[in-house]
Amino acid sequence: MGFFSKLKQGLTKTRDEFNSKMSSVFSFGRKIDEGFYEELEETLIQSDVGFETAIDLVESLRAREKAEKIKDTETLQQALEDEIAKMLTGDVAENQGINIKDNCLNIILVVGVNGAGKTTTIGKMANYYNSRKKKVLLAAADTFRAAAIEQLTVWGERVGVDVIRQNSGSDPGAVVFDACQAAVSRKTDILIVDTAGRLQNKANLMEELKKINKIIDREAPDANVEILLVLDSGTGQNAISQAKLFGEVVPLTGIILTKLDGTAKGGVVIGLTHELNLPVKMIGVGEGINDLREFVPADFACALFAKGNDVDEDEHEDDEY
Amino acid sequence: MAVFGNLADRLQETFKKLTGKGKLSEADVNNAMREVRLALLEADVSYKVVKDFVAKVKERAVGSEVLESLSPGQQVVKIVNEELIELMGSTQAKIAVSSKPPTVVMMVGLQGTGKTTSVAKIANILKKQGRRPLLAAGDIYRPAAIKQLEVLGEQLDIPVFALGDKVSPVEIAARALEHAQKNGNDYLLIDTAGRLHIDETLMQELRDVKAKVEPHEILLVVDAMAGQDAINVAETFNKELSIDGLVLTKMDGDTRGGAALSAKAVTGKPIKFVGMGEKMDAMEPFHPDRMAGRILGMGDVLSLIEKAQANMDVAKAKAMEDKLRKAEWTFDDFLDQMDQMRKMGDMKELLAMMPGGIGKQLKDVQVDPKDMARIEAIVKSMTAEERGNPSIINSSRKQRIAKGSGTQVQHVNRLLKQFEQMKQLMKKFSASGMTNMGKKGKKGRGSMPNFPGFPF
Numbered sequence: 001m002g003f004f005s006k007l008k009q010g011l012t013k014t015r016d017e018f019n020s021k022m023s024s025v026f027s028f029g030r031k032i033d034e035g036f037y038e039e040l041e042e043t044l045i046q047s048d049v050g051f052e053t054a055i056d057l058v059e060s061l062r063a064r065e066k067a068e069k070i071k072d073t074e075t076l077q078q079a080l081e082d083e084i085a086k087m088l089t090g091d092v093a094e095n096q097g098i099n100i101k102d103n104c105l106n107i108i109l110v111v112g113v114n115g116a117g118k119t120t121t122i123g124k125m126a127n128y129y130n131s132r133k134k135k136v137l138l139a140a141a142d143t144f145r146a147a148a149i150e151q152l153t154v155w156g157e158r159v160g161v162d163v164i165r166q167n168s169g170s171d172p173g174a175v176v177f178d179a180c181q182a183a184v185s186r187k188t189d190i191l192i193v194d195t196a197g198r199l200q201n202k203a204n205l206m207e208e209l210k211k212i213n214k215i216i217d218r219e220a221p222d223a224n225v226e227i228l229l230v231l232d233s234g235t236g237q238n239a240i241s242q243a244k245l246f247g248e249v250v251p252l253t254g255i256i257l258t259k260l261d262g263t264a265k266g267g268v269v270i271g272l273t274h275e276l277n278l279p280v281k282m283i284g285v286g287e288g289i290n291d292l293r294e295f296v297p298a299d300f301a302c303a304l305f306a307k308g309n310d311v312d313e314d315e316h317e318d319d320e321y
Numbered sequence: 322m323a324v325f326g327n328l329a330d331r332l333q334e335t336f337k338k339l340t341g342k343g344k345l346s347e348a349d350v351n352n353a354m355r356e357v358r359l360a361l362l363e364a365d366v367s368y369k370v371v372k373d374f375v376a377k378v379k380e381r382a383v384g385s386e387v388l389e390s391l392s393p394g395q396q397v398v399k400i401v402n403e404e405l406i407e408l409m410g411s412t413q414a415k416i417a418v419s420s421k422p423p424t425v426v427m428m429v430g431l432q433g434t435g436k437t438t439s440v441a442k443i444a445n446i447l448k449k450q451g452r453r454p455l456l457a458a459g460d461i462y463r464p465a466a467i468k469q470l471e472v473l474g475e476q477l478d479i480p481v482f483a484l485g486d487k488v489s490p491v492e493i494a495a496r497a498l499e500h501a502q503k504n505g506n507d508y509l510l511i512d513t514a515g516r517l518h519i520d521e522t523l524m525q526e527l528r529d530v531k532a533k534v535e536p537h538e539i540l541l542v543v544d545a546m547a548g549q550d551a552i553n554v555a556e557t558f559n560k561e562l563s564i565d566g567l568v569l570t571k572m573d574g575d576t577r578g579g580a581a582l583s584a585k586a587v588t589g590k591p592i593k594f595v596g597m598g599e600k601m602d603a604m605e606p607f608h609p610d611r612m613a614g615r616i617l618g619m620g621d622v623l624s625l626i627e628k629a630q631a632n633m634d635v636a637k638a639k640a641m642e643d644k645l646r647k648a649e650w651t652f653d654d655f656l657d658q659m660d661q662m663r664k665m666g667d668m669k670e671l672l673a674m675m676p677g678g679i680g681k682q683l684k685d686v687q688v689d690p691k692d693m694a695r696i697e698a699i700v701k702s703m704t705a706e707e708r709g710n711p712s713i714i715n716s717s718r719k720q721r722i723a724k725g726s727g728t729q730v731q732h733v734n735r736l737l738k739q740f741e742q743m744k745q746l747m748k749k750f751s752a753s754g755m756t757n758m759g760k761k762g763k764k765g766r767g768s769m770p771n772f773p774g775f776p777f
Binding site for chain 2: 042045046047048050051113114115116117120123144145146147148150151153154155168199200201202232234235236237238239241259261262263264265267268287
């Protein structure tokens with residue numbers, strides 16, 4: 001048994017302890033009464049769903065209980081998971097994944113606050129598309145944080161894709177300019193742009209992001225552009241401010257939810273996707289190169305109450321670190 | 322934007338309803354408590370912590386203490402304030418000093434909370450206090466994490482001990498300790514890789530490092546934007562490693578920062594430092610009383626004053642005051658002062674600390690650094706003579722200055738006018754004395770401190 005399988009076993013066991021606390025609300029044979037709904041609300045709030053969204057969910061569940069004459073918790077849990085999945089899917093068509101078009105340049109601009117996991121996610125994304133026979137190019141436009149360029153370069157080497165880079169401290173706009181030119185002339189399928197982490201209330205840094213996006217528009221007008229917000233699943237209600245304010249400076253097309261291998265539930269995305277119509281496109285479930293998954297709303301809803309088939313427990317192959 | 326901004330707004334709104342009343346009924350208190358509960362939950366304070374907190378406040382609020390007091394609304398504010406301070410730790414905690422150097426400090430936490438940056442910032446604080454810190458690069462997992470620490474060390478001129486990413490963190494820590502002992506470093510700060518609190522293998526690694534080097538201080542780094550899970554993380558790290566304190570990072574964002582309350586409440590360990598920005602000097606000690614005051618919208622005048630004092634050159638300030646008194650203030654002094662202001666940091670951040678909702682009123686006023694730069698360009702386009710004696714600036718000089726600074730004549734005019742107004746204002750202020758600044762301003766709720774020369 002490899003090191004990582006062992007590690008995962010450890011992870012699973014401890015996580016189950018946390019989850020069992022959460023899942024008791026839907027325990028078998030339980031009576032559906034006021035106490036039940038209160039506990040449910042509590043569980044939802046503890047998953048970072050947020051007060052208002054938790055109330056909304058509980059209310060819609062009460063309504064369904066009455067309308068459909070539901071008597072057992074199992075059916076009710078299914079109903080709740082439906083409701084959550086519905087909120088998560090929103091108006092978006094069934095295919096929620098990252099939109100990659102054939103025979104044209106695709107640019108994925110990755111943005112987010114500090115420490116959300118942008119660079120790691122890009123490394124995994126590069127591997128994901130590279131192994132699907134796409135020609136991938138990375139742009140190291142985080143020229144601010146110490147050694148951010150080196151970090152992306154290491155990922156580029158691991159995956160075996162090129163990284164467009166300049167010196168630390170140089171203008172990120174210039175890096176993006178170079179990268180767009182290189183992507184066009186090399187006939188790259190997918191250009192993934194890493195950006196510096198920035199807190200959404202820093203006006204100057206947000207202006208910089210706007211500028212980067214303008215350069216992409218100008219230098220690669222025919223490209224299919226995805227702008228993804230990377231969100232740490234441990235984030236609380238501040239995620240809403242993140243999505244709103246980033247969305248004000250660049251047209252976000254989706255969210256990547258990272259670090260879902262911990263005990264954080266990332267419940268804030270339920271209200272978020274619902275309110276801002278911003279789908280979750282992928283999830284990060286570890287630091288390994290393969291730990292990037294497509295997002296399945298039903299699985300996510302299920303994991304909030306952790307019945308066992310957790311999002312990342314299916315076929316978690318050993319990672320070549 | 323103000324830390325805990327939205328929570329402060331919320332509680333203020335709630336208590337506005339209470340303040341108007343003569344006496345409090347239990348129903349009033351219940352209404353207020355519902356708002357407090359909601360506000361705290363929306364601020365990401367842990368559900369359990371909120372429950373306990375509200376119960377405690379309510380118990381005190383419906384007691385006779387409130388009903389007999391003249392202004393019950395104020396009384397509730399006072400209770401919430403006191404309980405918040407209590408919850409966040411009542412005194413400011415300092416970092417350990419070992420009687421036998423080096424003092425070993427180990428930083429731990431989840432991925433992406435800001436450990437490496439915090440290690441460098443704390444080392445910078447220690448260095449400024451005349452200490453000789455050594456940094457140990459113990460994150461062998463994340464690509465380029467070692468390089469990151471090395472770059473930061475170089476920027477700050479603080480030595481970094483690294484053995485690459487093929488040596489175990491336990492050995493790196495042990496050899497860094499030897500290195501520190503040999504080289505007379507009185508602090509050793511160990512950076513570690515981010516890890517999940519439920520990752521048993523990696524938690525074991527931390528226990529091993531702890532056993533090997535016996536740190537005097539283990540600090541858990543917590544992201545201020547963290548949600549409900551913060552309580553699980555803090556609880557587990559504390560159980561496994563018995564931490565000594567917390568470092569709260571990214572507090573310069575617009576997060577309400579409830580994670581701070583949760584982590585403190587569940588571990589009982591003090592918050593020792595607060596990360597307030599990406600710059601290497603953006604790390605501050607935690608002041609629970611000030612933070613509680615900030616939550617309740619009483620401003621954070623003390624922090625503001627300290628910030629001003631720490632960055633202002635005292636001699637320069639004195640000289641400037643003298644000049645003011647004699648009305649000799651010139652554009653050269655003005656440039657100097659702009660420089661000082663810039664050192665104090667983000668304008669918005671400063672405004673947010675103002676008491677009595679001034680910061681709130683000015684919330685949407687953007688102080689554009691570009692404006693500052695334009696003003697600077699105008700002043701720098703003046704001759705030395707003009708700067709010393711602006712009254713000689715006639716229209717041809719104005720045109721030259723405008724050209725030189727790439728601005729319009731009306732910009733120059735506006736600045737000259739503002740400068741003159743400011744000079745008058747400063748004269749008035751200097752009569753009452755800028756020296757008041759250093760004194761406690763917290764009690765003077767609603768009165769602005771005599772902040773020198775804010776030209777906008």
